[in-house]
Amino acid sequence: MSFSPADIAYFIEVARQGHVGRAAEAVGVTQPAVSKAIRRLEATVGVHLLERGAHGARLTAAGQLFLEAARRFDTGHAELVRSAADLQAQHSGLLRVGLTNAASDGPVVRVLAEMVRHRPGLRLTVVIGKSDALNDAVAKAELDVAVVPSYPGISFSCDQRALTDEVVRVAARADHPLARHAALTLAHLADCAWVMPSRQSAARRLVTQVFEQARVPEPRVTLEVDYMSDAALGLMASTDLLGLVPASVLRTWHGRVEALALPALEFRRTLVLLTRPGAAWSPLMATFRDQLVGDRVQASATAARQPPR
Numbered sequence: 494m495s496f497s498p499a500d501i502a503y504f505i506e507v508a509r510q511g512h513v514g515r516a517a518e519a520v521g522v523t524q525p526a527v528s529k530a531i532r533r534l535e536a537t538v539g540v541h542l543l544e545r546g547a548h549g550a551r552l553t554a555a556g557q558l559f560l561e562a563a564r565r566f567d568t569g570h571a572e573l574v575r576s577a578a579d580l581q582a583q584h585s586g587l588l589r590v591g592l593t594n595a596a597s598d599g600p601v602v603r604v605l606a607e608m609v610r611h612r613p614g615l616r617l618t619v620v621i622g623k624s625d626a627l628n629d630a631v632a633k634a635e636l637d638v639a640v641v642p643s644y645p646g647i648s649f650s651c652d653q654r655a656l657t658d659e660v661v662r663v664a665a666r667a668d669h670p671l672a673r674h675a676a677l678t679l680a681h682l683a684d685c686a687w688v689m690p691s692r693q694s695a696a697r698r699l700v701t702q703v704f705e706q707a708r709v710p711e712p713r714v715t716l717e718v719d720y721m722s723d724a725a726l727g728l729m730a731s732t733d734l735l736g737l738v739p740a741s742v743l744r745t746w747h748g749r750v751e752a753l754a755l756p757a758l759e760f761r762r763t764l765v766l767l768t769r770p771g772a773a774w775s776p777l778m779a780t781f782r783d784q785l786v787g788d789r790v791q792a793s794a795t796a797a798r799q800p801p802r
Contacts, residue, residue, distance in 0.1 A: 494537060498570045500530040501563050504542065507531065508560050512549040534559075568634040576773050588777040589618040591627035591639030591767075594720040599741075600656070600764075601640050604784040608777075615777070623694070623719060624649075631767045637778050639767040640785070642739075644695040644760060651767040656785055661696065661760045662752040664738040666730050669753075677755045679709045686715035688725050688736035696737055699760055707757070726750055 506516040507527065517524040535542050542556035552560060575587070588608075592601055608615055620627070620636060627639040628649045643653070663682075665671055674681060689712065690697050704711045712735075718725045721738055729736050730749040739762070743752055766782060768774075774782075 496534070496537065496566065497530070498567070500534050501566050501570075503527045503530040504534055505560065505563055505567055507543065507550055508552055508556070510549075511551060513545070572634055572773060576775060586614070586775065586777055587616045587618065588775075588781060589620070589636045589638075590781070591620045591622060591630055591636045591641070593622065593624055593627065593641050594722070600785060600788045604781060604788055607784060608780060621719075623691075625693070628767055631769050634769055634772070637768075637772075637775070638781060641765060641767060642695075642762045643765045644699060644762050647695045649765075649767060650770075652770050652772075654766040654768075654782065656764045656766055658761055658763050660740045661737050661762055662740065662743070663735055663755055663758040664729070664743060664750050664752045665733070665735050667749055667751045669733060669735075671735075671753055672751065674754075677753055679704060679707045679755070679757055682712070682735065682755075683710055685713070685735050686733065687712040688716045688718060688721070688729060688734050689714040690719065691717060696760070696762075700737065700758065703757055 503516065503520060503522070503526075506520050507513055510516040510519060513527050513531070514524050517527040520527070531543060538555075538559060540555040541553050542559055543550045544553055590601070590605070605617060605619075609617070618636075620630065622630070624641040624643075624647075627636065627641055628651050630636040631639050631651045639651075640656070641649075643649070671677060671681060671685075689700070692698075692701075701711050715734060716725065716728065721736060721742060725736065726738070726742070726746055726749075728734055730746065735753075737758070737760075738746075738750065738752070740752075743750065766785060768778070
């Protein structure tokens with residue numbers, strides 16, 4: 494029993510669109526071509542996969558089961574094609590990377606820049622998104638790798654490789670009134686406005702939990718952001734907004750945005766590399782991983798040589 498990758502792709506699109514005509518338009522073929530593909534699949538499998546009606550097509554119970562296997566087949570075939578292309582040109586090809594924050598001086602940007610300089614044929618796709626969404630994209634083989642922060646108690650479905658740890662602290666502009674407090678408590682922050690990620694984010698859930706346990710009203714969020722960008726930090730530097738800022742970012746904004754002395758709001762997070770479980774590592778993926786690990790070692794050695802501020 495064998496299946497055509499094209500037939501499988503057409504079937505998945507019909508299931509997505511709920512309509513043969515719209516599926517044909519989406520994949521760029523004629524409606525009869527899609528109908529023939531579905532009939533070939535049904536003949537091979539021996540059961541009806543779709544129920545066709547005046548308002549479209551919907552999956553049968555057997556079609557629902559077959560769809561799960563079809564998606565795995567489609568993902569595996571796409572990966573096989575990419576692997577073959579990588580083998581044909583070790584220094585060319587496409588690398589699809591997911592990031593939660595494309596900091597200009599971050600390790601991922603440094604590594605990608607190094608790869609571009611030494612691999613003229615390299616093509617990159619960089620997607621900025623939230624950790625959960627990037628994890629899903631890697632799991633579906635829509636991305637090859639993703640670099641995301643992982644907080645205590647948070648897990649991902651993809652394989653993880655720890656890259657580096659860092660502390661996230663509550664911070665404010667350098668001359669914020671709270672910076673003069675000798676013994677800050679959560680109660681001092683009760684009336685403050687915050688820059689925060691969405692309620693679904695791990696960082697915000699941790700902060701909310703700390704406030705709840707201390708019986709202090711949860712932070713009042715004035716600015717909601719996907720990640721702590723330069724724009725958000727610029728607003729913090731010129732207003733009384735508070736925010737959670739990684740130590741690596743605070744070093745860049747030293748003198749403008751500073752950590753507040755409040756141990757209750759210090760969290761340790763781990764930067765991790767996500768890959769699809771069981772995925773074949775292309776040469777580009779392996780190079781990206783190895784150079785990220787090398788950058789971490791070099792950055793640690795440099796930090797150890799620098800005197801504390």
